[in-house]
Amino acid sequence: MKNKLIYLTKNSLNRKIKTKWFLIANIALLIVIAGIINIDKIISMFGGDFDENKIVYVIDNTNYTYDILNENMKSISSTMDSSELSNFELRKESKTKQQLKDNLKNNELIVVIDESVENTLDVTLVSQGYIDTIDYQILNQALNNTKTTIAIKKSNIDVNLLNNIYKGIKIKREYIDEDKKSEDENMEMIMTTVFPFIILPFFMLSIFLIQIIGSEVNDEKTTRGMEIIISNVSPKIHFFSKILAGNIFIIMQGILLLLYSGIGFLIRKLFVSPESSSFESQIMSIINNVSGTEFMSKLIYIIPITLVLMLLTLIAYSLVAGVLASMTTNAEDFNQLQSPIVIISLVGYYLSVMAGMFKGALFIRILSYVPFISAILSPSLLVLGQIVIFDTLISIIIILITIFLLIKYGLRIYKVGILNYSSKDLWKKMFKALKN
Amino acid sequence: MLKLENITKYYGDFKAVDNLSFSVLPGEIFGLLGVNGAGKTTTFRMIMGLLEPSSGNITLDDKKIDYSVTDNIGFLTEERSLLTKLTVKEQALFYGNLKSMKEKQILDRLDYLLNKFSISEYKDKKIKELSKGNQQKVQFIMAILNEPKLLILDEPFSGLDPFNIELFKKEIIEMSKKGSMIIFSSHRMEHVELFCKKLAIILNGKTVIKGYLKDIKEQYRKKNIIIKGDIKKKDLIDIDGVLEVIEKADELEVKIESKDVVDKVFSKVKNFGNITKFVVEEPSLNEIFISKVGMEYEK
Numbered sequence: 001m002k003n004k005l006i007y008l009t010k011n012s013l014n015r016k017i018k019t020k021w022f023l024i025a026n027i028a029l030l031i032v033i034a035g036i037i038n039i040d041k042i043i044s045m046f047g048g049d050f051d052e053n054k055i056v057y058v059i060d061n062t063n064y065t066y067d068i069l070n071e072n073m074k075s076i077s078s079t080m081d082s083s084e085l086s087n088f089e090l091r092k093e094s095k096t097k098q099q100l101k102d103n104l105k106n107n108e109l110i111v112v113i114d115e116s117v118e119n120t121l122d123v124t125l126v127s128q129g130y131i132d133t134i135d136y137q138i139l140n141q142a143l144n145n146t147k148t149t150i151a152i153k154k155s156n157i158d159v160n161l162l163n164n165i166y167k168g169i170k171i172k173r174e175y176i177d178e179d180k181k182s183e184d185e186n187m188e189m190i191m192t193t194v195f196p197f198i199i200l201p202f203f204m205l206s207i208f209l210i211q212i213i214g215s216e217v218n219d220e221k222t223t224r225g226m227e228i229i230i231s232n233v234s235p236k237i238h239f240f241s242k243i244l245a246g247n248i249f250i251i252m253q254g255i256l257l258l259l260y261s262g263i264g265f266l267i268r269k270l271f272v273s274p275e276s277s278s279f280e281s282q283i284m285s286i287i288n289n290v291s292g293t294e295f296m297s298k299l300i301y302i303i304p305i306t307l308v309l310m311l312l313t314l315i316a317y318s319l320v321a322g323v324l325a326s327m328t329t330n331a332e333d334f335n336q337l338q339s340p341i342v343i344i345s346l347v348g349y350y351l352s353v354m355a356g357m358f359k360g361a362l363f364i365r366i367l368s369y370v371p372f373i374s375a376i377l378s379p380s381l382l383v384l385g386q387i388v389i390f391d392t393l394i395s396i397i398i399i400l401i402t403i404f405l406l407i408k409y410g411l412r413i414y415k416v417g418i419l420n421y422s423s424k425d426l427w428k429k430m431f432k433a434l435k436n
Numbered sequence: 437m438l439k440l441e442n443i444t445k446y447y448g449d450f451k452a453v454d455n456l457s458f459s460v461l462p463g464e465i466f467g468l469l470g471v472n473g474a475g476k477t478t479t480f481r482m483i484m485g486l487l488e489p490s491s492g493n494i495t496l497d498d499k500k501i502d503y504s505v506t507d508n509i510g511f512l513t514e515e516r517s518l519l520t521k522l523t524v525k526e527q528a529l530f531y532g533n534l535k536s537m538k539e540k541q542i543l544d545r546l547d548y549l550l551n552k553f554s555i556s557e558y559k560d561k562k563i564k565e566l567s568k569g570n571q572q573k574v575q576f577i578m579a580i581l582n583e584p585k586l587l588i589l590d591e592p593f594s595g596l597d598p599f600n601i602e603l604f605k606k607e608i609i610e611m612s613k614k615g616s617m618i619i620f621s622s623h624r625m626e627h628v629e630l631f632c633k634k635l636a637i638i639l640n641g642k643t644v645i646k647g648y649l650k651d652i653k654e655q656y657r658k659k660n661i662i663i664k665g666d667i668k669k670k671d672l673i674d675i676d677g678v679l680e681v682i683e684k685a686d687e688l689e690v691k692i693e694s695k696d697v698v699d700k701v702f703s704k705v706k707n708f709g710n711i712t713k714f715v716v717e718e719p720s721l722n723e724i725f726i727s728k729v730g731m732e733y734e735k
């Protein structure tokens with residue numbers, strides 16, 4: 001029987017892997033993932049308006065504003081990370097507004113600066129049509145900064161004082177809880193944004209797992225091949241072979257996704273953008289921020305615990321998928337039945353995204369123990385410092401109990417379900433199977 | 437020996453099989469007959485362990501049938517039970533492995549059987565691409581791939597033309613000669629009469645006829661006489677013991693109560709001229725079945 005379990009598992013895996021569709025799907029995944037990683041470069045490659053320099057003609061009627069405005073534009077370029085900024089080209093113009101207006105192109109703007117007693121500066125912005133929101137914001141910020149600089153200068157404020165005014169405020173953090181540190185607080189802020197993206201592949205893989213196990217069981221059932229299979233191996237062996245094969249396949253697919261991401265970054269590094277771009281700088285900045293902090297030492301146990309919880313949840317998902325597929329008599333029924341599981345998983349994902357907004361929410365914390373939701377929500381809350389490791393361990397224990405119950409009672413349903421071809425009195429039959 | 441003792445199966449309150457007993461010896465071909473819904477498939481599913489009997493025992497060589505002996509059993513289900521996305525070869529490897537066969541053994545046996553059933557060219561074709569008849573051949577090949585000690589065939593001839601029925605029949609007889617126990621079900625009597633020496637007819641789960649075909653026919657007292665000549669229905673109908681006279685083209689079929697009535701009919705017929713045929717026939721199994729079923733229905 002052990003040999004048959006190994007054989008069925010191998011066979012099930014081969015049926016998924018040794019197909020042209022697996023190859024095609026993975027080639028497509030590689031292309032899509034590598035493409036997403038290099039999407040900015042791909043978009044730039046095809047050209048478009050964003051490539052054109054935005055020329056800003058400045059008619060400076062004050063004769064002292066242009067240089068300050070130019071400095072402020074450069075300053076914004078250095079502090080903000082946007083390729084749009086580097087395309088701005090400021091040109092001081094001696095022509096009149098009317099002269100410039102006559103030949104103004106789509107990528108050209110006219111900024112007329114006049115002195116104002118009431119407002120320090122009055123500005124008129126001329127363009128062919130509507131201008132991009134980001135462009136408007138950049139110009140607006142640069143002009144505001146310019147106005148402030150001129151106003152301060154006019155007030156005869158000392159240079160040192162002026163520097164102090166411009167210097168960002170320093171916040172000294174103090175925590176009543178002695179275990180809390182400001183580096184960790186910063187990390188939590190970063191993780192609130194980053195973690196949902198890290199966890200997204202798990203969500204996708206769990207959905208994929210439900211589908212592959214369900215469709216395989218359903219296929220064997222609807223073709224009645226199940227009768228011959230179950231004549232030769234016990235439903236238990238058959239069930240476990242599907243669970244094993246499904247999970248091994250998903251783990252393999254997960255590793256392949258990581259590999260494709262690696263290839264994507266390698267392409268970016270070697271061919272697309274050999275010099276460090278802002279994207280890599282951001283990643284490096286996150287890594288640098290993490291390393292050496294208390295958070296890094298936390299990650300040493302958060303990662304394995306998260307992986308264990310995710311693996312157990314995948315097993316639980318596959319058990320549910322197998323049991324549900326055994327009850328259905330066609331693929332359409334299974335698709336309908338799997339929707340609630342997908343929604344539960346989706347709830348976990350959305351809650352993990354919202355966890356940062358509702359810090360300390362009891363509702364979210366309680367849901368982090370709920371099987372299927374916990375795999376996504378519990379690690380998110382742990383990273384955000386909203387729960388402690390003990391809470392995640394409780395989630396692991398609960399999912400283990402769920403797996404035990406799914407095997408004990410789900411197998412009873414599976415044994416009856418796989419040989420049931422009628423949807424008449426289905427739930428009655430399943431409840432009866434549970435009692436036996 | 438396969439032995440079923442007082443097998444009863446309930447689905448809720450519905451009794452699908454009622455106290456069924458029979459045995460099949462090595463080399464025997466046993467026919468299980470019954471109309472659709474009589475309980476044949478349920479019986480097979482119980483033998484295969486797919487269903488638990490509500491009561492009674494099923495043993496193979498005095499041992500309860502479990503997964504330790506299923507490697508020696510071949511099973512052809514009534515409906516197609518093939519994984520249609522696989523090729524014939526992949527299907528054989530799959531089922532063969534489930535029967536604990538070695539890969540070489542599977543492929544050698546598959547080549548032999550494909551050749552025998554004249555479908556060698558389909559070895560690497562997907563099953564869903566084959567015709568219904570060829571799918572049935574593949575299904576039969578899968579059932580006998582492991583040269584089973586016990587072969588269960590649930591309606592094996594469905595979808596087959598007479599030529600292929602003959603092919604199947606030959607193979608089944610060959611397997612029985614090698615010592616396999618074969619049970620086969622059908623609702624078509626002529627298929628069973630072809631090669632079953634032993635049979636049981638079930639109706640609503642109950643056994644209505646059981647035993648050796650020869651004995652069953654002998655026990656069934658009614659006979660038929662076929663007469664051809666210048667004689668009319670009215671000349672025979674009043675004879676004591678004649679149940680019915682049916683006019684068939686240029687012949688008369690006279691149904692009689694028992695063998696003893698033959699002499700009375702013959703005495704009458706010989707008085708008429710130009711009699712070219714007078715044959716006493718055993719009733720067909722179909723007749724016996726209809727008669728029994730009719731009796732049951734009338735109850």
